[in-house]
Amino acid sequence: MPDVGSAEDAHETFRRAVEALHGARVRPEITVREIPAPQRLAPHAAAVSAEVSVRDEEIAWGRLIILYDPEGVRDWPGPFRVVCQVNAELESDIATDPLLGPVAWSWLADALETEAASHHTLSGTVTRATTEGFGTKAGEGSTTEVEMRASWTPESDDLSPHVSAWLALLASAAGLPPLDVTDIARQRSRP
Numbered sequence: 001m002p003d004v005g006s007a008e009d010a011h012e013t014f015r016r017a018v019e020a021l022h023g024a025r026v027r028p029e030i031t032v033r034e035i036p037a038p039q040r041l042a043p044h045a046a047a048v049s050a051e052v053s054v055r056d057e058e059i060a061w062g063r064l065i066i067l068y069d070p071e072g073v074r075d076w077p078g079p080f081r082v083v084c085q086v087n088a089e090l091e092s093d094i095a096t097d098p099l100l101g102p103v104a105w106s107w108l109a110d111a112l113e114t115e116a117a118s119h120h121t122l123s124g125t126v127t128r129a130t131t132e133g134f135g136t137k138a139g140e141g142s143t144t145e146v147e148m149r150a151s152w153t154p155e156s157d158d159l160s161p162h163v164s165a166w167l168a169l170l171a172s173a174a175g176l177p178p179l180d181v182t183d184i185a186r187q188r189s190r191p
Helices: 007-023 100-114 135-140 160-174 184-188
Strands: 030-035 044-054 057-068 080-090 119-131 143-154
Touching: 007 044, 007 057, 007 160, 030 160, 044 160, 057 160, 080 160, 100 119, 100 143, 100 160, 143 160
Parallel strands: none
Antiparallel strands: 030 044, 044 057, 057 080, 080 143, 119 143
């Protein structure tokens, strides 16, 4: 574990890490905003949330939390821990696919690799849920959602690639095409 030297050094290290939350390249379909961070998980914490909208319809959302413990007394192996959550609506036939979990997890693994976000101790879950309306909500139909929760330890205090990986994960979960590819289906459906 690196020697942080003093409380001032720790504060400066965390300040630089938080700058990564605000400096990432964000796609036009994604809106990011700062939210209150959990207070009891680490001496220093920061958090953002994001919504993915296409044609004014929210199709995915997520949270990213940066935890920093310069003293190393937490259970994670390093001073920083990145925690994320991503939720996205799915078509019902996709939700029943037995490969949904491994495929969704690969979105995160691929995003971390593509963004060169060096890390270790990656862990998490993929959950699928179907919601059905009854009574006065019966007419709303059913919805299906995938939820990913993950955490990992960055191998450096430059968290920019980790923020970019989370944004790429959001885009994948929402089904957005890569930035350099035109989505013909969405263009055809425009009025």
